[in-house]
Amino acid sequence: MIIDADILAELCNFYQYSLTEQDYLFFAVRGSLPEAVLHGDFVEATKLKAYQTIRRTRVNYKTARCTIGLWDVKNSKLALFPGSTVPSKKYLFTHASSIATFNILCPGRYELRRGVHPRNEHGFQRHEAFLMDGYGLVEIPPVERLTHTVRFDWSQSVYTVVLAGDNLHAARTEPRQDQPDLAGSIMLKMNYSSSGCMTILGQPKEYVRSNRTYTAWNGWQTFVDLVNEVGADKKNFTFLLFTFSDFENKNQTSSGSLIRYGSQGPEVVQIQQKLTSIIRLSTGLPYYTGPINSLFSGHTAMSYVVFQEDYSNGKIAPEIQTCKFLSSTKHFHAS
Incomplete structure (x- = not known):
């Protein structure tokens, strides 16, 4: 290669x-x-x-x-x-x-x-x-x-x-x-x-x-x-x-980009906004409470992991396909 x-x-x-x-x-x-x-x-x-x-x-x-x-x-x-x-x-x-x-x-x-x-x-x-x-x-x-x-x-x-x-x-x-x-x-x-x-x-x-x-x-x-x-x-x-x-898979971009730790851009903003709008039942607080800064790291990444732990049946992925994530969470009502 x-x-x-x-x-x-x-x-x-x-x-x-x-x-x-x-x-x-x-x-x-x-x-x-x-x-x-x-x-x-x-x-x-x-x-x-x-x-x-x-x-x-x-x-x-x-x-x-x-x-x-x-x-x-x-x-x-x-x-x-x-x-x-x-x-x-x-x-x-x-x-x-x-x-x-x-x-x-x-x-x-x-x-x-x-x-x-x-x-x-x-x-x-x-x-x-x-x-x-x-x-x-x-x-x-x-x-x-x-x-x-x-x-x-x-x-x-x-x-x-x-x-x-x-x-x-x-x-x-x-x-x-x-x-x-x-x-x-x-x-x-x-x-x-x-x-x-x-x-x-x-x-x-x-x-x-x-x-x-x-x-x-x-x-x-x-x-x-x-x-x-x-x-x-x-x-x-x-x-x-x-x-x-x-x-090997660098040309397979038809489904859009992927978000990993350290990614930065408007797609991360969408993820942060979604996690801000979803309330965690066990705490009564949004999954994400930090700034909307377009950076997938620290508190943002941990909020996503916690959300996945609650709703993914143990199948947590260390990266996010933004469209798929937003589609799978559209039934969550805004707080």
Whole structure:
């Protein structure tokens, strides 16, 4: 699958993500890897180019199965890095306390800032990273701890809006000293460190255990160096999370656009107005009581989730087809 700036812009238009005054963006494609990486060439994918190629992969919550990208909007170029946008089952098993706070970030538009991960000053291997301070829409399936791993109960997943804290940081993966320098196949088999954060394969240079700090396997350090090169003075970055299916279905727009977390525009106003007009029986208050600001995030998104919980028979979707939503709620009388 070829991706380029035009395709990304088309998807942003479809999901109503604002690109006003954006020069560099981060993005991710869940369920994919750069084609070059799958052929063992970590270097080629990380070059800023007019177009890149990705291939569908099955997310397994064990090894890297996502693509993280840097989008140079001004010059219409992309660089890609192998990583993950979901929690690691091994990490959750070995860090049992993290099960209480883990999450799976839903596709959408989010904001990151430069900072240090982990935030705790006594945390393991603190390094320069990109932090999510705001709210996000997440999926949380119940977790069963087994003998050697954990298992998700997808049938009982819940959606909620929380301060997810899903930072973008290093996966803390590194080949052994005796392994090849260009260890593509080895890196793709390694477990990553995450309870829900986005990660890029590799190590911060200060923690590399060998003398190969800037070698081909270290996607994380290559990513940080590239960000510092093209956006040295930039402190805040928009992060767009897609799925591979988004690229496959990008031409199927006959039913109109979809609203996801971070969407902004007149369709969101319609959703806010509808949720303002419907009274929740258990509270006697409207589902939405915030400002009509055209932004599907925070209180708006949570109001929609609560409404879905009350009326969807458990079939909650993390995105909205506006026409369908308005049609299905037309029998609700205005308050």
